[in-house]
Amino acid sequence: MDKRFLVGSLAAAAIAVAGFTVVSPSDAQQPSAGPAALTPADSSSLKGPRQPIFFRHDIHAGQAKMDCQYCHTSVAVSSEPGIPSMQTCMGCHAQLIPGTTDSHRAEIQKVKDAWTAGTPIEWVRIHNVARHVRFPHMRHIKVLGDNACATCHGNVSRMSQVYQVNNVNNMGWCINCHLERNVTRDCTACHY
Numbered sequence: 001m002d003k004r005f006l007v008g009s010l011a012a013a014a015i016a017v018a019g020f021t022v023v024s025p026s027d028a029q030q031p032s033a034g035p036a037a038l039t040p041a042d043s044s045s046l047k048g049p050r051q052p053i054f055f056r057h058d059i060h061a062g063q064a065k066m067d068c069q070y071c072h073t074s075v076a077v078s079s080e081p082g083i084p085s086m087q088t089c090m091g092c093h094a095q096l097i098p099g100t101t102d103s104h105r106a107e108i109q110k111v112k113d114a115w116t117a118g119t120p121i122e123w124v125r126i127h128n129v130a131r132h133v134r135f136p137h138m139r140h141i142k143v144l145g146d147n148a149c150a151t152c153h154g155n156v157s158r159m160s161q162v163y164q165v166n167n168v169n170n171m172g173w174c175i176n177c178h179l180e181r182n183v184t185r186d187c188t189a190c191h192y
């Protein structure tokens, strides 16, 4: 692992831990509490596909305020945003963040087991345009800005489980914004 990255992730973890308030089941009843205290079993009643590990954006990007690009590292430079590797997770979960309750610990243990076994987690993909369509993330981030994720994906930092807010398999959605912003509607710009 890149040493600078390791140091960076440990520093971020320390910040994340310092800024993290544990949500106990009794706190969750209070209206102003942060991310809800949910167990993996609750994930089947949430919007979006159930993932192999109950990974929570509302805790990581929301409560711990981790930048989207900490994990989706190539979103500003490539078509593919990148899904973080186990190594990125282990930067924090190897020792620093063991989990606060049994069900949290069990989910984090799955991350550790996958890491030990060398098997990547098979995340269920949520947004996926047809193979004949080109969608360059970097072109969009360059013009719409680093914080434009919510424009297309909704407020992911508040999602306990990611779901699709805009149907990306709908050409009209792309064309409407391109029309509004005077961006190309040339068929060959988007289609192979």
Ligand code: HEC
Pocket: 051, 055, 057, 060, 061, 066, 067, 068, 069, 070, 071, 072, 083, 084, 123, 124, 125, 126, 127, 128, 149, 150, 153, 156, 157, 161, 162
């Ligand atoms: C700690 C790492 C981490 C951070 C920080 C993070 N993500 Fe993610 N993201 C993941 C992982 C892991 C997945 C795959 C599992 C899932 O869908 O929850 C994912 C999935 C997604 C997906 C769905 C991908 C698909 O399959 O279509 C979107 C959209 C997304 N993230 C957006 C964001 C945005 C926006 C932010 C910042 C507000 C962010 N992420 C911050 C790790 C992270």
Ligand code: HEC
Pocket: 009, 012, 013, 016, 017, 020, 038, 053, 054, 055, 056, 059, 060, 064, 066, 084, 085, 086, 088, 089, 090, 091, 092, 093, 097, 098, 099, 100, 103, 104, 105, 107, 108, 111
């Ligand atoms: C920068 C540090 C950091 C990174 C990187 C990170 N996490 Fe976490 N993670 C946290 C913090 C902080 C918590 C909340 C503290 C707790 O519950 O003990 C947490 C909690 C969790 C939990 C328990 C959630 C719950 O229900 O409370 C799971 C599961 C988890 N992380 C999985 C992952 C996965 C998978 C990755 C890689 C895609 C990842 N984490 C990357 C800091 C991190």
Ligand code: HEC
Pocket: 068, 069, 072, 075, 080, 081, 082, 083, 125, 126, 127, 128, 129, 130, 135, 137, 140, 141, 144, 146, 147, 148, 149, 150, 151, 152, 153, 168
């Ligand atoms: C203009 C709309 C738009 C913006 C802005 C945008 N996305 Fe996306 N995102 C999409 C579309 C469309 C897809 C599906 C792309 C595909 O299938 O090739 C997608 C897919 C993804 C995926 C899944 C990729 C995979 O390989 O599984 C992630 C993760 C993601 N976006 C993260 C982000 C993050 C983080 C940001 C902000 C930095 C962002 N997106 C900004 C439209 C957008």
Ligand code: HEC
Pocket: 129, 133, 134, 135, 136, 139, 140, 143, 144, 151, 152, 168, 173, 174, 175, 177, 178, 181, 183, 184, 189, 190
């Ligand atoms: C929220 C507004 C918005 C949405 C939604 C959107 N785009 Fe874009 N798109 C832009 C902007 C802004 C640019 C950047 C134009 C530039 O570089 O000047 C762009 C650029 C592009 C380009 C590069 C065009 C070129 O000149 O080569 C492609 C390809 C593209 N978008 C495809 C898509 C597809 C496919 C979708 C739907 C899945 C989509 N876009 C949805 C705003 C959007």
Ligand code: HEC
Pocket: 128, 129, 130, 133, 168, 169, 170, 171, 174, 175, 178, 184, 185, 186, 187, 188, 189, 190, 191
């Ligand atoms: C801004 C990007 C964009 C432009 C420009 C665009 N398309 Fe599309 N097109 C899409 C997306 C996204 C889809 C939905 C793909 C999917 O199902 O995931 C689509 C779907 C289609 C389909 C349906 C194919 C199917 O899967 O059933 C046809 C046909 C099509 N486009 C033709 C055209 C033609 C002809 C033009 C030029 C007049 C054009 N498109 C311009 C983004 C674009």
